[in-house]
Amino acid sequence: MRKRSIIAITLSSSVAIVALVAWLNRADIVTGYVDDALKQRGVNASYDVDQIGLRTQRLTNVVIGDPARPDLTAALIEVTMQYGLSGPTIAAVRADGVRLRGRWTGDKFSFGAVDKLLPADDGTPPELPDIALALSHASAAIDTPWGKIGLGAAGTGHLRDGFAGRLALRAPRLAMAGCSLDATEAMLRVKIERQVPILVGPLGVSRLS
Numbered sequence: 001m002r003k004r005s006i007i008a009i010t011l012s013s014s015v016a017i018v019a020l021v022a023w024l025n026r027a028d029i030v031t032g033y034v035d036d037a038l039k040q041r042g043v044n045a046s047y048d049v050d051q052i053g054l055r056t057q058r059l060t061n062v063v064i065g066d067p068a069r070p071d072l073t074a075a076l077i078e079v080t081m082q083y084g085l086s087g088p089t090i091a092a093v094r095a096d097g098v099r100l101r102g103r104w105t106g107d108k109f110s111f112g113a114v115d116k117l118l119p120a121d122d123g124t125p126p127e128l129p130d131i132a133l134a135l136s137h138a139s140a141a142i143d144t145p146w147g148k149i150g151l152g153a154a155g156t157g158h159l160r161d162g163f164a165g166r167l168a169l170r171a172p173r174l175a176m177a178g179c180s181l182d183a184t185e186a187m188l189r190v191k192i193e194r195q196v197p198i199l200v201g202p203l204g205v206s207r208l209s
Helices: 002-024 026-040 112-117
Strands: 045-052 056-064 072-084 087-096 099-104 132-144 147-158 164-176 179-193 196-200
Touching (some): 147 179
Antiparallel strands (some): 179 196
């Protein structure tokens, strides 16, 4: 009995020590896991680990793609987890200072190295993620066959119902089907109700020919 008690105490102590060491070195463990995942997908990325906890993980100075011309940068990305019977899931994301570079190929969007991190297209209709999002100081530069488009966005709320924010659009010159638009600008209010995005606001063009 005594021997079993000693073994149990030793095992318990060993598990506690391993757990403590893992907790103290959680940033290195998470960094290694993320680095391995990025390597498997062939994604060049860098980031700083600011906080790793049971509920909140925060990365800063995120760079994805060629450092000389990255496809995505972010000053901060914070992920909040929730736990249920099916395991951990992402409940909310907070992102600040996001800069995204992409292009419209005529039938879909492409965002360079970021594409390798997105879920594979299985043919089902796309759905908005079941998460809450807080987005600030975000922008995107999109190349299209008709010209360059710049976007700026900010907002908060659940992406399937309740998100509200603002979207700014600017395009120096757009040309398509024999028509051209100069200095196109739009300042729009954005809201999502029952998975339906709604845009409201003015769109202006300095010259249409």
